[in-house]
Structure formats: structure tokens, C-alpha cells
Amino acid sequence: MKKLVLIVLSLLAFSAFFLLLPSQYYPEPLRLKLYEWFGAQSFTQLPAPIETIVPDLIENPCPPDHQGWRPAQVIDGVSVGESKVCKPDNPYAVAASVKGTNNVSHMTLMNSKFTPDSVVKGKDLDGDGDPDEIHIRLEVIELNGASPDRTDPVTAYDIAAGVQPGFWVFAPKTFGMSTENFESTYANNMLRAPSPAIRVEQGDKVKITLENTHYLPHTIHFHGVDHPFLDENGEGNDGVPQVSEVPIMPGDQRTYEFQPRQPGSMMYHCHVQPHTHILMGLLGMFVIEENRPNNWVQSINIGAGHVRSPSVAIKEDYAEEYDLQYQAIDKQLNEIVGKYNDPRLIAKEMNRNYDITDATSDYYMLNGKSFPYTIPESIIVVEPDEKYKLRVTNASDHLVSLHMHGHKVKLTHYDGVEHNPVAQIQRDVVSISAAQRVDMELNTTNDGLNNYGEGIWVMHDHDEKGVTTDGMHPGGGITAIVYESFLNDNGLPKKQGVDWQKFFTPEFFQREIPVWVDFDVDKLFAEVEPTETSIWKYIFMGILLGLSLVFLLAVFRSDY
Amino acid sequence: MNGIKHSFGLILCVLIAIGTASGFSFAEEQSANKVIDPKKSEIDHSGMDHSSMGSSEMDHSGMDHSSMDSSEMDHSSMDHSKMDHSKMESTEMDHSMHGGMDHSMHGDHNMTLDDEGMVMNSNDSTLPKDCKSISKEYFLEVEAGVEYAKPFPGTIFGMSEHEFKVEPCSKINVTFTNNDKVRHQWMVHQLPKYLYPQGMFHLEAAGGATKTGTFIVPSDNKTYLVHCDVAQHMEKGMKAQLVVGKGSGDLPSIPGVTRVFRPDIYPSTVSEVYLWVGFLLSVLATIWLARKFV
Secondary structure, three states: OHHHHHHHHHHHHHHHHHHHOOHHHOOHHHHHHHHHHHOOOOOOOOOOEEOOOOOOOOOOOOOOOOOOOOOOEEEOOEEEOOOOOOOOOOHHHHHHHHHOOOOOOHHHHHHHOEOOOOEEEOOOOOOOOOOOEEEEEEEEEEEOEOOOOOOOOEOEOOOEOOEOOOEEEEEEOEOOOOEOOOOOOEEOOOOOOOOOEEEEEOOOEEEEEEEOOOOOOEOOEEEOOOOOOEOOOOOEOOOOOOOOOOOEOOOOEEEEEEOOOOOEEEEEEOOOOHHHHOOOOOEEEEEEEOOOOOOOOOOEEOOOEEOOOOOHHHHHHOOEEEEEEEEEEOHHHHOHHHHOOOHHHHHHHHHHHOOHHHOOOOEEEEOOEOOOOOHHHHOEEEOOOOEEEEEEEEOOOOOEEEEEOOEOEEEEEEOOEEOOHHHOOEEOEEEEOOOOEEEEEEEOOEOOOOEOOOOEEEEEEOOHHHHOEOOEOOOOOOEEEEEHHHEOOOOOEOOOOOOOHHHHOHHHHOOOOOOOOOOOOOOOOOEEOOOOOOHHHHHHHHHHHHHHHHHHHHHHHOOO | OHHHHHHHHHHHHHHHHHHHHHHHHHHHHHHHOOOOOOOOOOOOOOOOOHHHHHOOOOOOOOOOOHHHHOOOOOOOOOOHHHOOOOOHHHOEEEHHHOOOOOOOOOOOOEEEEEOOEEEEOOOOOOOOOOOOOOOOEEEEEEEEEHHHHOOOOOOOOEEOOOEEEEOOOOEEEEEEEEOOOOOEEEEEOOOOOOOOHHHOEEEEEOOOOEEEEEEEOOOOOEEEEEEOOOOOOOOOOOEEEEEEOOOOOOOOOOOOOOOOOOOOOOOOOOOOHHHHHHHHHHHHHHHHHHHHHO
């Protein structure tokens, strides 16, 4: 008898709990039965939409050009072309890269931040009016690294608003602080991703010295560049630790020497633990320009992108030249340098615990930035009826399927080797495998094939992961081919469509802003107001559930 | 009899708990409590390559000084009298006068830059406002390089000394020698800005080079940060402090001087399973006691 009472009590408690649940949780047959018995329930409002306010921007994404870096100018006799984008390259750094840091005025050097021995240009060996002895010094810089004293990343670098993956980059040798100033933790503008594009002339006697300023060992391998396996002293010159040379330890340096006989778009990258070091960012473009008289090439292109002082050979055939480097990075890999400060723990985590075969990339970049940060600096500004040289490198570990709207580009060179001119093909999706370089001719003639007219034609990896930043679209390496008639004076495209403010906020990439917020005026797809529930109701429901269990257990303890 | 048994169980639990906790802190104590005097530590200098010290091989004959005035800057207010044209490889100029130039990158500094490095805001004569005279003169000889990191596991770059103690209003001559083959810096921050633009005194020595500079500290008791600002060099060991007078408290994470402020979590000699063993034992003991006495 007592048992029966207990069972009934238990069932009652459970039923009460069940009835308090929202009807969505009832099993389907029960809901159908209830409808059969009682008919439709009376109308109740579904949760209301709530308004999301896009935060104001702290920084102007397209700052005014106070320093006068955008216009075409002549610095120390070097003609630096106009940069039509919001954030132009420092023209003093361009001039020093062309003339050599040993040949420019002290003022230019100070404004460039190069040390006097960063890019040394020596004798004109073939007497054709340009220097043929080139000695470039590179350092290794960590961006967004750890500190024993603070939790935020040091030598900070944003690929998009609030997105700061750890990077290692080759950087030209510069003087002074690595940050903007003492108050700032942000890296100065010479220290950034990707590793700078390096340019020399065919036949130059090139020396590249790696001064290892980083806390781990590194080397340089000149991928695709004509170089001997051993240098004149019998030292390894290929950068491969297993067969060529012991890596350069922290605080040490090594000089690589070669005289490339063939021109073309090549690369350089670290060959120590390449499965992590390359993806951490130690890869840059290495361009060998064709030999011409009076050919002063821009030996360093900071952050790749527009070449403000193109070579003689390029100017013969093209209006402008662009270096484009696609890159991808895995969160689990790049966060290691922010997680530990002790180099022994970093080395162990990177070399032995991290498993690249389980990896997926999270951040996709073009020239070290993700959309929308690609727009102020890496758009391709064009005019109709011209030809543009695009040198595209894939520094990621996936196949880039580069698609450009409004154009079909001609593929002229693969890995620095010219494709048979009669067999050159035109594509609007270009497959670029890992480490591959493809030279493209962008022809802006409106003939329905090369181009369909003027506009803001986006250009992006059609592997759709590549247009996201940690899965948030729009992000990744999206950029655009922008016709001058569609460009504002400040360098931003005269775009139509949705408002961009949200894309420049960290909240967007933290997934806090509904992506259609600006044009969804009726809040059709807005954030949903949470259902109002009392805490006491939840506690009461919990008690009922508990009671039903207690009564059930008591059945087994009762003696009757 | 029962009471003895009870207390035995409790003591066991407590002992296990203490043992587990000490196992956790063991790795930390090892590095933190042992203060190593950098002067006493034996450093092997024999492997150092001094031949590379004069490594600059640059031709400055091609330097175009005529074009200096052609750049689009306001040179009208520039003080050319202070420019040393006789020494082409270390052109000195007074940058504090450049009103029309945008110095957002390097502010207004008295700076010399050459193949061997850089000296910024060197001051051997102007007294800080609060000093009537120079109280004392110091000659600090600091060396930098990876070999000075060896006494401190977990660091890569180091300095021969990580703490400098001076009198208020003293004049400090620093000779900074870089034994590595990459750049290093000896940079002091938060000096008075009216005397040292951006509050900095800064020596940068190229690989194998030596740089010398002088500065005069103000009268207040203060501890200044001294570091190398090449990315990650401070974080990986090149951090020191300049204590003026009594100082204003030690800075954290200085090798051989103060403990790392946010140490990494290091592996322990004892598995953390023992913590849970201790926890389980104490729960069991509590239940046992509760059943006996309640």
C-alpha cells in the first residue's frame, strides 16, 4: 500500500515537472494527441528581435595621408610611383630599396627605418648602369608573441580587427624599437606579414645574410632561385638542415651567396621544421627581374603588394606590377607562441606535440591581411586598356583557386618559367598549388573576354574556406580589382551594397554581430530576445524532478 | 583505540595533500628561489668570435649628400652647424629642430645612426631641472649576447648585468658591447621627456659592435626599465633595471633579480593523480568520521 502511494507521488511530481516544460520538448505523438483533444492553442508572440548596434570605429580604416606618402615623388633621384590605396608603402623605404641603403641620404635612411647595411648595392659589374653586387640583411621577427609580464600579445599585429595570430616573419634589418613607440605594443610598419618580397636583377651577385634575431634556429632556402648547393667556401647554401648545413642559432648569422642566371618569380623560406616554420610565416617572394641596362630594381617590397618602382623590363610591357602572396595559418599552431614564454616549451609543443596531419587552417590572408584590412592596402587599382603584371604566390598548405570577377587573366609563367607563348591559356579560376608561383597578365581591354567593363571586381580564393576568417565571412584573402573611375580620392572603392563598418570591428569576428544588420531594417534576421524565465521556476522544476526520484527510491527502501 | 585510528587516517590525508602540493611547486621553486649572481657565474668567452666585430664592409663613397636638400622636407629650421660632415659614416644631426617633418615614427630625437648602430638622446651636460650638480659619475660596461643567457634556463638572450644601482643626479656613461652577430639594444625608458625625447635613452649596437652614450638621471628615487626592444629579446631574457637611489620597487621577470611574473606551467615530478588520491582519501575519511560520531 505504502509502495503504491510512493509510486503515485513520484509520477505526480514527474508529471508536474513535465507540464512545466515548454511544449517544444513534448514528444511528437503526445503533441498530436493534445491537438486532437484540445485543438489549436491561442496565439502567443514569438520572442521579439533585439537591436544590435554596430560599435563605432576606434580607428579610421582609411586614414588621411598626413605623411604625403601617396603621391608620385622623386626621393634621392629615385622615382617612386603613385600609390592610390589608403595605406601606401613608405616611399622612403622604396627609394632606399632601389638605390641601396648605402647610397641614399641620411634623411631618407632615417625615414625608411632601414639600417645603413640593410640593402647594400655595390659595383656595376657589367657596366650597364645599374649595381650588380647586392647584399641584403634579414632578421626574424615574432609578431603577437608571449610576454612573461602581460597577457596581451607583444609586437602586436592585426590581420583584421582584433584578430592577432602569432607570426614569424623575415624582416629587413631596421633600427630602433620594434614597436611604434614606448606606449604602444603594436609593431612598427616595417615589421609585418608576409615576409617582404625581395627583388634582384638576373645575373646580380647576390648575398643574403640572415641575422637570426629570433629565439629558435632558422635557415633560408631559396626556392626556385638558381643557387649552388655549396658556396665558394664549401659551406651549405641550400638551407636544408638535414643535408646542407646546421641551422643558424639565435644571435648568430649566415650569408647565402648566388648569382641567378634565370629570371622569374621565386620564393625564399626557412627550411628548419618547414611544416611549422613556413606556415608560421617564414616565406616570402623572391623575384629575379630580367637584365636590362639602367635597371635599378626595388629590392625590398614591404608587405608585398604594389611595386612602386618597377623594373625596366616590367615597364616595357606592363602599366603596374603587383606581388600577391596568399597565406593560411592554423590557430592551434600559431597560438603556441602566445601560450608559452619559455623557448624550451615552445620548441617541444611545436616540434613534438603539434600534429600537422590533424590541422585545419583558420586564418586566410592576402599580403598579410584578411578582409576588410586587405582593402586599404592590397586592392589592384587599374585603368582600362592596360596590362598589369600579377605575381601570385601560394604560401598556404592548400590549393588556392583564385577567381577574379570581370576578367579572364592570361597565365604567362609557372614557377618563374615562361609558358609557351602560343599555348598560353586564359582562366577566371587559377589553381595555384602550395608553394607555386603563377605570373598573370591582367588585361583591362573591355572585349568580353579579357574584361567586361569597369567596376569593383572582387578577386578571391574560390575554395570557400579562403573567404573566411576563422569561419566568419567576409574575411580571408578577399580583395578587388578596382577601376580608377570607381575609386574615391582617399583610396577606398566607391562601393555600393552593404555598409562596411561592422567588418572593421572586433565584435564582427567574435560573432557578436548579425551579418545582415545594416540592411535588415525590419530586423527580420536579428538577434532573438531570450525567453523570459524566472529562476524560481527552474528551481521548482528541479525540485519536482528530484522529488520524483526520491519517491521512486523510497519505494525500494520501504518495508511494506 | 578508535581515536588513534581516526587521527591516523586524518594525518595520512593531510600528508598526502601536502606532498602533492609541494610536488606541484617543486619545478617553480627551483628556478625562482635560486638567485644567481651574473658576476659570479662562469661564462666561457673562448668560443666568441671577435674577428667579426668590425664586420661593416660598406662603401660610403657613393653616398649622395647633395640630394639631402632635394627631399621634400622643411630643412629651413635644421641646424646644420651641428652636422658633422667630416665623419661620413656617422652623420650626426639635430632632429629636434625639424618642425615641418613628420616624425611619427621616431619622434624628435638626438640620434646618430651608422653601420655600428645607434645612439639616441645622449646627454652628458644638461642637468635635469631638479639637480643642482652631478652627484657622481658612473662608467657602466655592459655586454650583451646569448652566452649571458646560459646561467638562466628558459632565456635565450642576456646581458652581463641585469641590475644597475646609481645615485640620484648621477651621470652614467654606458659602454654597450654586443657579442652576438645580430642587433642588440640597451634602452632606458621613462626618463623626463623635456630632456630625453619620448623619455628614452637608447644605445643600439650592431653585431660585434660597441656603442657608448651618456645620460644624467633626475633626483627622485625611481626604478627604470632597461631592455632590448628587438622583438622578443626582452621577453627571452634581455630585461634589466636601473635603480636610482632607493628605487621605486623591483620590476618583475628580471633574470637573476626578480621572479618571472607569469611563469609557464612546467611539468612536475609527481603526477597530479596523487592530488585526486588525497582528495578521495579525505572524502572517505570524512564519511567514516561522520558515520562513527553522528
